[in-house]
Amino acid sequence: MLVVTDVQNGFVREQSAHIVSIIVALVQDWQRSGGDILFTRYINYPDSPFERFFGWRRMQSPPETEVVPELKPFLSYGTVIDKTIYSPFTDKGAKLVEERGWTDLYFCGIATESRVLKGAVDAFERNLTPWLIADASASHAGEEAHAAGLLVARRFIDPGQVITRAQIPPTLTIGRYK
Template sequence: MFNSSAVLVVVDVQNGFVREQSAHVVPVIVDVVSRWQAAGGDVVFTQYFNYAGSNFERLFKWSKLMESPETDIVPELIPYANKATAVVDKTVYSFFNEEGVALVRSHGWTDIYVCGIATESCVLKTAVDAFDYGDHLTPWLIENASASHAGRAAHEAGILVASRFIGPGQIIKASDIPWARLTEMA
């Protein structure tokens, strides 16, 4: 049985964000999610939706991810998303919108493992918001299960900033996930 105090949040692994620079992370995320779900753990996917008049459109002149197929979770993860604890739709960077906060409260999660796309924006913001959420929630950023569609330099910048915001010990690799601590002896 899985320790119900931990959740894996898979951030925005959507067709519109998977490009040459970020595609390598999809199989890593599939592996982490499949192992997490096989152990009985809670998994939440986020799905970003842009909209006309958003700050992304207004300030960045960016009007992508407004409709399918760009907004769809990548095909490799659909079977896992269908079995997820929740799929949170969002129009902001972070998982911590009204629905995300309600999920954290109702499930009593104490550890949030974050991975996905893009390390320097939505993954970073989710990890930092988890840190800021309260003393009872501990963020973990899974470095090799995160990537940036803007390339390696943006990913590395996100990791650097995350280590400054949430602590260098909170940046881990998928192989560092403490599966033994997360699973309880039956």
């Protein structure tokens, strides 16, 4: 299963905008190969930990919380989960993974050092097989945060679980990446 993490208007900035077209191509190929796709959408709320601890009040309503326009045509193909935490393993997300029997989860999206990483680590801790697609992830905080996320992922889930698009098994995607 491909997990497209929080590619939303409010997280796409100069530092992360380049990843949108890469994820669109990955989603297109994943869809053509018949693979399952889970899109996550983070929604902040009043008095959330983000608001209380960081003073961060963004991502509480549209248009910030909407998935970017380039991915909207694909939402009906996959499943969309709204979440108020970093991880896709909300009650609904965990139940969906169990019901569908997904064992290998391929993570991409925004932000490598927090939301993407947390999903991959949570999959690992649930005895699932996480794959973090490094060149299909980015950070709205910039390249340094992205690199830090990849470093921590390699320590948390194993260096071999952090891959590039070219390392995705060909049975999962039709197109090949360089």
